[in-house]
Each structure stands twice: as C-alpha cells, then as structure tokens.
Amino acid sequence: MRECxxxxxxxxxxxxxxxxxVSSEKHTDVQKRxxxxxxxxxxxxxxxxxxxxxxxTIFQSTAEAAPPAPAALGPGEVAITLxxxxxxxxxxxxxxxxxxxxxxxxxxYTGAKKVCDRGTCGACTVLLDGKAVYACSILxxxxxxxxxxxxxxxxxxxxLHPVMRAFVNNDAQQCGYCTPGFVVAVKAFLDENPKPTxxxxxxxxxxxxxxxxxxxxxxxxxxxxxxxxR
Amino acid sequence: MPEYKWPAMNARRVMGQPLxxxxxxxxxxxxxxxxxxxxxxxxxxxALLTCPHPLARVRSxxxxxxxxxxxxxxxxxxxxxxxxxQWAGTEVAAVAADTYQQALDAVRRIKVDYEILPGHLVNxxxxxxxxxxxxxxxxxxxxxxxxxxxxxxxxxxxxxxYGIPVLAHCCLxxxxxVIAWDGNQAEFFATTQAVVAIGNDLxxxxxxxxxxxxxxxxxxxxxxxxxFQAERWGLAAARLSRxxxxxxxxxxxxxxxxxxxxxNRPSFFGKIRLAAKxxxxxxxxxxxxxxxxxxxxxxxxxxxxxxxxxKIPNKRVNHTAISTNCGxxxxxxxxxHPQVSFLTCAAMEDLAAKMKMDPLELFLKNVQFxxxxxxxxxxxxxxxxxxxxxxxxxxxxxxxxGPVKRGLGIGIATWGGLGHNSQCRTTIHPDGRVxxxxxxxxxxxxxxxxxxxxxxxxxxxxxxxxxxxxGDNRYxxxxxxxxxxxxxxxxxxTRKSTLNALEKLFEIVAPALGAPANxxxxxxxxxxxxxxPAKSIAWRDACxxxxxxxxxxxxENDQRNPMGLIDQGVGGVQIADVSVDTETGIVKINKIAVxxxxxxxxxxxxxESQCLGATIMSICGALYEERIMDDQTGRFLNAxxxxxxxxxxxxxxxxxxxxxxxxxxxxxxxxxxGEPPVVPGIAAISNAVANAIGVRVPRLPMTPDRVLAALERxxx
Numbered sequence: 001m002r003e004c005x006x007x008x009x010x011x012x013x014x015x016x017x018x019x020x021x022v023s024s025e026k027h028t029d030v031q032k033r034x035x036x037x038x039x040x041x042x043x044x045x046x047x048x049x050x051x052x053x054x055x056x057t058i059f060q061s062t063a064e065a066a067p068p069a070p071a072a073l074g075p076g077e078v079a080i081t082l083x084x085x086x087x088x089x090x091x092x093x094x095x096x097x098x099x100x101x102x103x104x105x106x107x108x109y110t111g112a113k114k115v116c117d118r119g120t121c122g123a124c125t126v127l128l129d130g131k132a133v134y135a136c137s138i139l140x141x142x143x144x145x146x147x148x149x150x151x152x153x154x155x156x157x158x159x160l161h162p163v164m165r166a167f168v169n170n171d172a173q174q175c176g177y178c179t180p181g182f183v184v185a186v187k188a189f190l191d192e193n194p195k196p197t198x199x200x201x202x203x204x205x206x207x208x209x210x211x212x213x214x215x216x217x218x219x220x221x222x223x224x225x226x227x228x229x230r
Numbered sequence: 231m232p233e234y235k236w237p238a239m240n241a242r243r244v245m246g247q248p249l250x251x252x253x254x255x256x257x258x259x260x261x262x263x264x265x266x267x268x269x270x271x272x273x274x275x276x277a278l279l280t281c282p283h284p285l286a287r288v289r290s291x292x293x294x295x296x297x298x299x300x301x302x303x304x305x306x307x308x309x310x311x312x313x314x315x316q317w318a319g320t321e322v323a324a325v326a327a328d329t330y331q332q333a334l335d336a337v338r339r340i341k342v343d344y345e346i347l348p349g350h351l352v353n354x355x356x357x358x359x360x361x362x363x364x365x366x367x368x369x370x371x372x373x374x375x376x377x378x379x380x381x382x383x384x385x386x387x388x389x390x391x392y393g394i395p396v397l398a399h400c401c402l403x404x405x406x407x408v409i410a411w412d413g414n415q416a417e418f419f420a421t422t423q424a425v426v427a428i429g430n431d432l433x434x435x436x437x438x439x440x441x442x443x444x445x446x447x448x449x450x451x452x453x454x455x456x457x458f459q460a461e462r463w464g465l466a467a468a469r470l471s472r473x474x475x476x477x478x479x480x481x482x483x484x485x486x487x488x489x490x491x492x493x494n495r496p497s498f499f500g501k502i503r504l505a506a507k508x509x510x511x512x513x514x515x516x517x518x519x520x521x522x523x524x525x526x527x528x529x530x531x532x533x534x535x536x537x538x539x540x541k542i543p544n545k546r547v548n549h550t551a552i553s554t555n556c557g558x559x560x561x562x563x564x565x566x567h568p569q570v571s572f573l574t575c576a577a578m579e580d581l582a583a584k585m586k587m588d589p590l591e592l593f594l595k596n597v598q599f600x601x602x603x604x605x606x607x608x609x610x611x612x613x614x615x616x617x618x619x620x621x622x623x624x625x626x627x628x629x630x631x632g633p634v635k636r637g638l639g640i641g642i643a644t645w646g647g648l649g650h651n652s653q654c655r656t657t658i659h660p661d662g663r664v665x666x667x668x669x670x671x672x673x674x675x676x677x678x679x680x681x682x683x684x685x686x687x688x689x690x691x692x693x694x695x696x697x698x699x700x701g702d703n704r705y706x707x708x709x710x711x712x713x714x715x716x717x718x719x720x721x722x723x724t725r726k727s728t729l730n731a732l733e734k735l736f737e738i739v740a741p742a743l744g745a746p747a748n749x750x751x752x753x754x755x756x757x758x759x760x761x762x763p764a765k766s767i768a769w770r771d772a773c774x775x776x777x778x779x780x781x782x783x784x785x786e787n788d789q790r791n792p793m794g795l796i797d798q799g800v801g802g803v804q805i806a807d808v809s810v811d812t813e814t815g816i817v818k819i820n821k822i823a824v825x826x827x828x829x830x831x832x833x834x835x836x837x838e839s840q841c842l843g844a845t846i847m848s849i850c851g852a853l854y855e856e857r858i859m860d861d862q863t864g865r866f867l868n869a870x871x872x873x874x875x876x877x878x879x880x881x882x883x884x885x886x887x888x889x890x891x892x893x894x895x896x897x898x899x900x901x902x903x904g905e906p907p908v909v910p911g912i913a914a915i916s917n918a919v920a921n922a923i924g925v926r927v928p929r930l931p932m933t934p935d936r937v938l939a940a941l942e943r944x945x946x
Contacts, residue, residue: 105330110263110267111261112260113264113266113403114266117485118872120870120871121402123402150260151260161259164259168251168258171250171254171835171838171839173254174675174676174843175673177402177452178402179257179260180257202880205878205879208878209878211401212674213845215877216882217839218879
C-alpha cells in the first residue's frame with residue numbers, strides 16, 4: 001500500500017485510485033473525479049453485499065478555493081490558515097500533515113478520532129464546506145480556504161445539537177469513540193436527506209464503523225433527529 | 231447496620247428506570263476525553279518500531295542515526311541483541327520526539343539486524359501440518375461414560391467438521407497511554423479495563439511502589455477483554471519519559487500493530503460426532519478440537535465441551551493446542567464461549583437435519599442435559615415465538631424456489647456473573663452534595679450510570695443530585711472489568727456505602743424529627759419518619775444539620791459474601807433468520823431474536839444496549855471477521871480496517887431483545903450482562919445459513935466464496 005503523504009500525483013490505495021496533492025494548483029482536475037460514487041463497504045463486498053451503502057465522501061480533495069501556493073511545498077513547515085468552526089487558526093505545518101493530525105495534535109480539536117487512519121472507518125469525519133469527509137485522508141494544507149466544521153462546532157455551549165440529543169435519547173453510543181464521527185456524518189446526511197426513510201438511513205451511513213455495536217440506536221437516532229429538525 | 235437488600239421492585243424510583251447514560255452528552259458532543267485525546271504541557275509523541283518477521287533473533291539494534299534526527303528526545307530499545315522474536319509485530323524499539331511525524335521519521339532510521347530463523351508456523355487449520363511441525367500439544371483425552379458402546383448402539387450417528395478463525399479485538403481506541411515518569415512518580419493516562427490493576431502492573435514493571443503511580447481515565451474506547459495490562463509499550467513510554475527528563479510521552483499503537491499484537495481470541499476447529507436415539511435424545515458426544523492462541527498454544531477446558539449440554543452421558547473429548555508465531559490471545563468477551571457454542575449447536579442442528587427432525591424439538595428434547603432445563607426450554611420457546619418458528623421454519627434445504635433461500639437457526643449460551651471485590655466511599659456534604667467514589671471504570675457499558683442510579687435510589691435523590699467519581703486509582707479500590715463482574719461489584723458496594731452514609735445522616739436528623747434513626751427513610755428528596763411525609767425535612771435542610779463536617783462512609787462488596795444483592799448464572803438463546811443468495815453466496819441477516827436471562831436490571835436501556843451490541847459483534851464474527859495470516863511471510867495480511875471487516879449499519883438486519891424483567895428473576899439480584907449475549911449469535915447464524923441452503927458452511931466467517939464452495943460440494 002502506498003501512502004499519499006507528501007508525494008504528488010495519482011496513487012492507488014487498496015485498489016482504489018486517489019489523488020495526492022502537494023501543490024493544490026497542479027491537480028484541479030480532481031474535481032472531475034468521482035467523489036462519492038462508491039463506498040468502502042460497497043467496494044469490499046464487490047458482489048453487492050450491503051450494496052449501495054454510500055457513506056461519507058471519501059478522499060475528497062477538491063482545491064477550488066485554496067489560495068495560490070508555490071509549485072512545491074515542503075518538506076519543511078509552511079504557514080497555513082485553517083478556518084475551523086468559524087474561527088481562523090494560523091499555524092505552521094509540514095505539508096504531509098493530515099487535517100486530522102492538525103486538528104487533534106496541533107489545535108486540540110479532539111472530537112474527531114484517529115482509528116483506521118486510512119479512510120475506512122469514519123471516526124475522523126468532519127465537514128468541509130458542509131460535506132462529510134474523512135479528515136485522515138486530507139492534507140491540512142489542502143483544507144485551506146475551506147470551511148471546516150468539527151463536532152465541537154455543532155453544539156452551542158452546553159446546548160446539544162439535535163443529532164447529539166437524539167444519540168443520547170436512543171443510547172446510540174457505548175464506548176463513544178466512533179460517536180463524534182457518526183454524529184458529524186449524520187448531520188451531513190440529514191442536510192442532504194432531510195426526510196430520510198429507514199432504508200435510506202441504512203444506505204446513507206455505511207461510511208462509519210462501530211465496534212461496540214450501536215447501530216440499532218443510531219438508526220433510531222437519525223430518524224428522531226430528522227423529525228426534531230423539521 | 232442498615233439492611234442492604236434492594237428495595238422491592240415496585241417500590242424503586244430510580245433503579246429500573248430506562249435513563250439516558252449520564253455521560254451520553256459528553257460523548258455525543260465530542261467533549262469526552264479519552265487517553266488518545268490527552269494533551270499535557272511539554273508532551274512528546276512516541277512511536278514504536280516492530281519486527282516484521284515471525285521468527286527471528288535480534289543481532290543488533292543501531293539507534294545512533296535515529297537519536298540525531300530532528301526533534302528526537304529519547305530512544306528506547308525494547309528487544310535488545312539476543313532477543314528471540316516469536317511473532318511479527320513484536321516491539322523492538324520506541325522513540326519520543328517533539329511531533330508524531332518526527333518520531334515516525336526516527337523509527338525508520340533505526341537499523342535492526344535480524345537473524346531470520348526457520349520454521350515459523352502461522353496457520354493452524356491443518357492439524358496434520360501442525361503435528362508434523364511438532365507444534366501441536368494434546369491436552370489429553372477426557373472420557374466419561376462409555377462412548378464406544380453408545381455409538382455402537384445408537385439409532386443415528388452424525389458427523390461434522392467446523393472451524394472458526396482467530397478474531398482480533400480491534401478496539402477503536404488503540405492501546406497506549408500518555409505517561410510521565412520522573413523516576414519517582416508516574417502520571418498514567420490509560421485506556422484500560424482496570425484502573426487499579428494497570429497501575430499496580432506498571433509499578434511492578436518500573437520497580438516502584440504502587441502508590442507512586444497515578445492512573446486516570448474518564449472514558450475508554452473499547453476493550454472487550456484486551457485492556458488489563460500496563461504492556462511493554464507502556465513501560466517503554468515510561469522509560470522514554472524518564473530519559474527525556476520526565477516530560478509526558480504519548481504513545482498509542484497504530485492500527486496495524488493494534489490488530490497484530492494487542493489482542494485476539496483463539497481459533498477452534500473440530501470434528502464432532504453425535505449419537506442419538508430415534509426420538510432425538512443424544513446418547514454420546516465425541517469431539518476432536520484444536521486451535522491456537524499464539525505461541526502459548528490455546529487451551530480449552532474439557533468442562534466447556536459439549537457446551538451447555540454438559541450432562542450428555544457418554545463423552546470423549548480431545549483438544550490440541552497449537553503453538554503459532556502470531557500475536558498472543560487475550561480474554562475476549564466471554565472467552566471461548568462463542569466458539570464452543572458454535573461447534574456444539576452446529577453439530578446438534580446437523581444431527582437434527584440428518585434425522586429430518588425439527589432442531590427446535592431436538593434442542594428441547596435435550597435440555598435435560600443442561601444445568602437449567604426449565605430456563606432453556608422457556609427461552610427456546612420464547613425465541614421461537616419471536617421469529618414465528620412454526621410458520622417460518624422448514625426442513626433443511628427446503629427453502630423454496632428461486633435463488634434466495636431463507637433459513638432459521640438456533641444458538642445457546644451460559645455465563646457466570648457475580649461481582650468483583652469493590653469498595654465505595656460516599657460523602658454527604660453539609661450543602662447537600664453527594665459524592666460517590668470508586669476506582670472503577672466505565673467501558674461504555676453504562677457503569678457510571680448504574681452507580682448513579684443505585685446511589686440516588688438509596689438516598690431518595692435524583693441522578694442529577696449525585697456526583698460519581700470513577701476512573702482514578704486513588705479512589706477506593708475496585709476490581710478490574712472482566713467476566714461481567716463489574717455491575718455486580720459496584721452496585722453492591724455503592725448500595726452499602728450509600729446506606730452506611732445515610733444511616734449517619736439519620737442519626738444527626740433524628741432529634742429534629744422526634745423519631746429514632748432506625749425509623750427514618752429517605753424518599754423523594756426528603757428525610758421522613760417511615761410512611762409519614764408530614765414528619766419530614768428536605769434533604770438540604772437535613773444536611774445543614776451536620777455543621778461543617780461532611781459525612782463519609784465506606785461500603786464493600788466481598789465476592790465471597792454477596793449478601794443476596796447479586797447472583798450468577800444466566801442462560802440465553804438466540805434464533806437467527808437469514809436469507810442467502812445462492813447465486814452470489816451473500817448472506818443477509820433478516821432478524822435475530824435475543825432472549826437473555828437476567829437478574830435485577832438497574833437500567834433497562836443500557837442493558838438492552840449490551841444485548842444489541844453483543845449480537846452485532848456476533849454478526850461480525852459469523853459473516854465478516856477473520857485474521858488472515860500469510861504462510862510465507864508470517865504476517866497478518868489484513869491488519870487494517872479495510873480488509874479486517876466489521877459489520878456496517880446496513881448489515882445487521884433487525885434485532886429484537888427480550889429481557890425477562892420479572893419478580894422471579896429480579897429476586898436473584900444483579901447479574902452482569904456484558905458477556906452472555908455475545909455467545910449464541912454465531913451458532914444461530916451458521917445454523918440459519920445451513921437451514922437455508924441445505925448444507926453446512928463449515929468454516930467461518932461465511933463469506934460469499936465459502937457459501938458458494940459449500941453449495942458446489944452439495945451439488946457434487
């Protein structure tokens with residue numbers, strides 16, 4: 001398996017093609033690439049088991065709004081600005097640093113969790129311009145100029161977001177480690193599907209994994225949150 | 231001494247309520263801090279170098295270049311020259327640096343010279359191969375009754391072969407810690423099932439008194455039996471911290487290492503023969519099983535075989551432990567039970583199929599051989615009713631026309647419980663606040679919530695009036711969370727501690743109410759003369775009478791004397807309803823009916839969540855999970871989450887849980903539910919698939935290729 005950190009161009013990760021950007025100007029054609037046409041689970045099962053379980057957008061790498069960057073960055077640190085939950089953060093990062101590591105280790109936004117670190121499990125899900133993405137699979141430098149929203153940005157003070165409230169009401173969490181990623185994925189799912197059916201819920205949240213087995217509660221929570229948001 | 235027994239079922243106000251888990255808002259909002267989220271001033275990041283070879287001797291470890299890399303503050307050699315490596319993934323060295331990326335860069339510069347040793351073995355499915363390699367250690371034959379005669383005289387004899395692979399715990403929060411050790415004191419932010427025991431373990435490794443280790447953990451991201459020890463990486467992180475002048479070091483395993491070495495459960499393969507009379511009564515059992523738990527082999531208590539139906543009169547049991555060059559097994563949620571349940575229930579349904587008998591009837595016919603015939607008979611009937619067995623069951627292989635076949639199958643379980651040793655301290659403050667402290671931990675099971683409910687119940691308060699403090703080894707000592715013993719231990723100690731504190735408060739308040747202390751009760755936020763709300767005082771006013779000194783009282787659960795508050799021994803039955811596409815080999819779960827024996831349920835909501843989660847774990851084991859080892863390289867090929875597959879939200883069908891919350895169960899007291907519901911599901915799903923397609927898929931997980939191969943063999 002080849003990792004994408006810091007090496008420009010097309011790469012293949014476990015049979016799937018993705019793009020790795022060093023200079024975000026170089027590969028604007030990534031926008032034309034399919035971004036959510038297949039899911040982790042749909043892909044693995046090949047023959048169709050769990051078919052169509054399309055989850056969070058994977059390997060999202062559009063760079064449309066990024067500011068102009070030099071032709072090659074790194075390997076040393078570069079100054080970047082990230083807009084997180086409406087607040088601007090200036091920091092110096094190596095170009096290889098993922099958005100997830102920047103959030104967790106540099107800026108102390110620890111809601112997004114590092115579990116698989118390879119765009120599979122969804123525990124690191126955040127919103128990039130309103131779309132759910134895996135923060136482990138995006139470089140921090142490529143998140144510049146984008147509106148990053150983490151789980152911390154969804155609740156207002158001690159007031160829980162309706163999705164969080166629904167997770168609590170339906171005991172849609174046990175150890176709680178996958179929960180913030182799921183909450184963000186559900187928020188994005190409901191933004192796109194305000195009135196989902198039960199079947200759509202099962203199809204739409206295939207991009208997140210839980211080990212304790214909280215899916216029954218999550219299904220109920222999504223439907224309740226959809227109701228509460230109306 | 232107060233009477234500690236639980237209030238009558240209909241008199242409880244807080245216990246028995248399906249309350250939301252108290253830490254739910256923190257977890258859902260991302261505020262909950264896990265070990266991996268801890269950030270300390272001047273913290274360094276650690277990374278491990280692990281060995282890529284399954285069998286090798288370390289000739290030398292050269293860390294010079296690594297030490298000179300930018301940001302590196304300390305390097306620790308874990309497996310020095312001469313060390314024999316027994317499995318790939320073994321820890322060789324660790325680095326602490328200013329950033330995680332710098333630590334990874336430095337790890338890549340460590341030069342290890344290995345002498346690759348011949349003769350590694352990583353796969354155990356082929357018993358003959360393991361025997362030829364001299365890696366098989368028989369446990370010795372155990373015979374009871376006269377199996378030879380019983381097989382000779384049997385009306386029917388059935389035979390089958392079954393196999394269930396090694397599964398990894400795959401905790402979402404990886405093992406690891408943030409640790410600061412200055413050579414004297416250690417601050418240890420752990421992810422553990424045992425805040426007390428892990429501190430003691432670390433102290434032993436560092437050769438310091440246990441009270442110099444301060445363990446803290448608010449939340450932990452899954453353990454399932456794999457998180458009890460301080461671990462080699464924990465000791466390495468401590469040494470790195472010391473070498474860096476006591477700066478905190480954060481070191482957690484990456485996903486590959488987590489899967490390779492941080493826990494798995496043993497495989498079981500077996501050939502099973504059953505003898506029976508025409509009416510389905512089993513007369514003899516014979517099993518030859520083998521499995522691996524890593525280099526140490528992997529034992530199986532003969533007492534566990536056959537599972538649940540232990541009183542079958544004539545038995546011959548053989549088990550062989552196979553030593554493999556793989557990361558070692560650890561306790562895994564109901565150790566060995568799911569595997570043995572699968573082997574036993576699969577053999578029983580295969581017998582029923584051979585006799586053209588309804589397996590439900592066969593199970594019912596043989597409940598006489600279990601320790602609790604009435605319980606299992608009632609549970610089998612209840613589960614059958616939940617899936618409409620009489621309408622939906624069909625003889626094996628007669629799943630109708632069309633490519634998609636539906637089937638039903640049965641699985642069965644037993645488990646212990648009771649409660650670990652636990653001490654609890656309750657402090658009532660003059661301003662009315664109540665603090666309840668235990669050095670326990672909440673694995674996500676709801677421990678924190680049930681402690682709140684027990685305390686609130688005892689004191690006549692609400693959950694929101696109680697502050698529960700757990701996850702710190704400086705609180706009163708409580709046991710490790712294993713064996714489903716936590717809820718029993720902490721509920722009993724909390725009950726006793728809160729009542730002991732309340733008794734002291736009654737003595738203070740008694741004069742004001744003009745009644746003896748033993749005639750008072752705490753109800754709905756007041757202290758009153760028993761049955762007389764007119765003679766009462768509000769909780770806060772009562773507490774004011776203490777003056778300035780708080781009241782503090784201990785309570786203890788001694789596992790040798792549970793005093794009727796807790797019990798052990800629960801049965802369980804699950805029936806799976808599946809559809810199998812015989813063209814693609816894909817198995818789809820329609821429904822799983824979960825009937826779980828229980829005692830007193832403190833919180834029906836979190837209790838049900840345990841049953842649901844455990845059942846989903848069984849679906850993972852039946853259909854998706856498998857550690858795949860490469861014979862040549864000796865490596866774990868799918869040590870990631872892309873190919874070490876877990877069920878997703880669409881893969882679990884519908885799950886219906888029946889917890890029989892009733893006075894005759896309630897009277898037994900509290901019994902743990904963490905493990906028992908994870909046992910029967912795999913057996914039930916395997917049997918349902920066999921019922922659907924007419925042939926056993928002998929090896930788990932039942933991936934499409936294995937289902938299609940089984941169908942091919944049937945045609946042949």
